[in-house]
Amino acid sequence: MVEYPFEISPMFEGERIRKEGMFVELGGPKSLGLELVRAKPMDEIEDDKVTIVGPDLKDMEEGKTYPWAMIFNIGGELVETDLESVVERRVHDFINYCQGIMHLNQRYDVWMRVSKDTAKKMDSFEPFGKAVMMLFKTELPFIEKMQVTFYTKEEEVKKEMETAKEIFKARDARTKDLHDEDVEVFYGCTLCQSFAPTNVCVVSPDRVSLCGAINWFDGRAAAKVDPEGPQFEIAKGDLLDANTGEYTGVNEIAKKLSSNEFDKIKLHSFFQSPHTSCGCFEVVGFFIPEVDGIGWVNREYQGMAPNGIGFSTMAGQTGGGKQIVGFLGIGVNYFYSPKFIQADGGWNRVVWLPSMLKEKIAETIPAEIIDKIATEKDAEDIQSLKAFLQAKNHPVVTTWAAAEEEEEEEEEEEEEEEVAVTSAPGMMMPSAGFQMPAMASMPMAMPMMSAGKTGGIKITFKKAKISIERMVISEKK
Numbered sequence: 001m002v003e004y005p006f007e008i009s010p011m012f013e014g015e016r017i018r019k020e021g022m023f024v025e026l027g028g029p030k031s032l033g034l035e036l037v038r039a040k041p042m043d044e045i046e047d048d049k050v051t052i053v054g055p056d057l058k059d060m061e062e063g064k065t066y067p068w069a070m071i072f073n074i075g076g077e078l079v080e081t082d083l084e085s086v087v088e089r090r091v092h093d094f095i096n097y098c099q100g101i102m103h104l105n106q107r108y109d110v111w112m113r114v115s116k117d118t119a120k121k122m123d124s125f126e127p128f129g130k131a132v133m134m135l136f137k138t139e140l141p142f143i144e145k146m147q148v149t150f151y152t153k154e155e156e157v158k159k160e161m162e163t164a165k166e167i168f169k170a171r172d173a174r175t176k177d178l179h180d181e182d183v184e185v186f187y188g189c190t191l192c193q194s195f196a197p198t199n200v201c202v203v204s205p206d207r208v209s210l211c212g213a214i215n216w217f218d219g220r221a222a223a224k225v226d227p228e229g230p231q232f233e234i235a236k237g238d239l240l241d242a243n244t245g246e247y248t249g250v251n252e253i254a255k256k257l258s259s260n261e262f263d264k265i266k267l268h269s270f271f272q273s274p275h276t277s278c279g280c281f282e283v284v285g286f287f288i289p290e291v292d293g294i295g296w297v298n299r300e301y302q303g304m305a306p307n308g309i310g311f312s313t314m315a316g317q318t319g320g321g322k323q324i325v326g327f328l329g330i331g332v333n334y335f336y337s338p339k340f341i342q343a344d345g346g347w348n349r350v351v352w353l354p355s356m357l358k359e360k361i362a363e364t365i366p367a368e369i370i371d372k373i374a375t376e377k378d379a380e381d382i383q384s385l386k387a388f389l390q391a392k393n394h395p396v397v398t399t400w401a402a403a404e405e406e407e408e409e410e411e412e413e414e415e416e417e418e419v420a421v422t423s424a425p426g427m428m429m430p431s432a433g434f435q436m437p438a439m440a441s442m443p444m445a446m447p448m449m450s451a452g453k454t455g456g457i458k459i460t461f462k463k464a465k466i467s468i469e470r471m472v473i474s475e476k477k
C-alpha cells in the first residue's frame with residue numbers, strides 16, 4: 001500500500017489554514033490560480049505521473065504567494081468530454097481531504113494554501129499529486145488512467161490560463177441553443193449538502209449551477225456514468241409558471257432534499273421562492289431597496305458594494321443552503337441565460353456591477369441598458385447610485401415616482417394616527433426595563449409608538465416584517 005506523508009480523510013474538509021500557519025499560498029486573489037480536467041485517449045496518458053513545471057515546494061520561500069495551475073488528464077472507456085466539468089468539480093473535495101492543504105473556489109480563481117506542518121513532511125508536490133489522483137480513481141472508478149501537471153512559473157501559468165479560459169467558454173456555450181422547454185429532465189446535485197444541508201441545486205439548460213462548474217450537459221453525463229452519485233436526474237413534471245420557472249418536479253425535489261424546509265424553487269425568480277444558495281456561488285445578487293434595483297458582486301471583487309458590504313460578508317448572509325429573499329447566489333454563466341431573473345425584470349432590474357464583472361460579461365448585457373448600469377467607478381454608495389440611475393434614466397427610475405406617492409400617502413395616514421394616539425387619554429409609554437413579549441413576526445400594521453417631539457421614543461415601521469424573540473427597552477443612563 002502506498003504511503004503518503006500526510007493524512008487523508010474527509011474530516012479535513014473544513015480545515016482552514018490561516019496566514020500564520022501557512023507555508024505558501026498558491027493562486028488566490030494576489031496571483032493566478034487554475035484547475036482544469038481534460039479527457040484524453042488512454043494511450044496519451046502515463047498513469048499516476050506527476051510533472052512539476054517551475055519551482056517545486058522545496059524551492060519556495062516561506063510566506064510567499066506563487067502562481068498555480070493544475071491540469072489533470074483523465075482516460076477510461078466511459079470517459080467523455082462532457083465529464084470534464086463534473087470531475088473538475090471534485091478537485092475541491094479531494095484536495096481538501098489532504099491534511100494541511102486548503103483549496104477554495106474553482107476553475108480560474110483557485111486559491112490554495114499549504115500549511116507549515118505539511119510542508120515539513122514533504123519537499124515536493126509529487127506525493128500530493130499522487131494522493132489526489134488516488135482519491136479520484138477510488139471514488140470515480142470510471143477514471144482508469146490519470147496524470148497531472150502542476151505549473152508554478154508565471155509565464156507557464158498565464159499560458160495555461162489563456163487556453164483554459166477558451167475551454168471554459170466553449171463548455172459554457174454548449175447550452176446556448178438549448179432551453180428549459182426543450183428537455184424533459186433537469187439535473188440535481190447534492191455535493192454541497194456536506195456543508196449546506198438544505199441546499200437543493202437544480203441545473204437546467206437555462207440555469208447553470210451556482211458554482212458555475214456544472215451545466216445541463218455535465219449533469220447528464222455525470223448521472224449517466226454514476227447513477228448513484230451526487231448528480232441525478234430530476235423529472236421536470238408540469239410547468240406551473242413559465243415566467244418564474246416553476247415546475248412540479250422541481251418543487252417535489254426541493255421538498256425532499258431540503259427535508260421539508262422549502263416546498264418550492266422558482267428557477268428564474270429573485271424574490272419569490274428563489275433558488276437556494278450553498279456558498280460556492282461565483283456571484284451574489286443583492287436587492288437595494290432604496291433604488292428598487294438589484295446589484296451583483298463577484299467573488300474576485302475586493303471592494304465594497306454600494307450598500308457598504310463586500311462579497312464575503314454578503315456570501316456569509318446568503319450561503320448555507322437557504323432561500324434568502326433579497327440575496328441570490330448564481331454562477332457567472334446564468335447572466336447569459338435568456339431567462340436571467342426574468343420574473344423580476346431581468347436586466348432592467350440590474351443597477352450595479354463591479355467594473356471587472358461588467359467587462360467580463362459585457363457581450364450578454366442588452367445594448368440599451370449597459371450604460372445605465374453603474375459600477376464602483378460611478379457609484380460607491382446609495383446616494384451616488386441614485387443620482388447615477390436618475391441621470392441615465394435607468395428603467396427602475398420609473399418605479400420611484402409611484403413608490404414615493406405611496407409613501408407620502410402612508411406618511412399622511414401615519415400622521416393622522418399619531419395625532420389620534422398621542423391625544424388618546426390614558427396613553428402610557430413603556431417604562432424602562434419593559435420587555436416586549438415574544439412574537440413570531442411583527443405585523444406590518446403594528447401601531448407606531450410615539451412620545452411627541454420633546455423627547456422619548458418614536459418607532460415607525462414601514463413595509464417591515466420583523467421577527468423578534470424578545471425586545472428590551474431600558475432607560476438611557
Ligand code: SF4
Pocket residue numbers: 089189190191192193201209210211212213214278280281
Ligand atoms: S454548487 Fe451545486 S452543482 Fe456545484 S457542486 Fe455545489 S451542489 Fe453541486
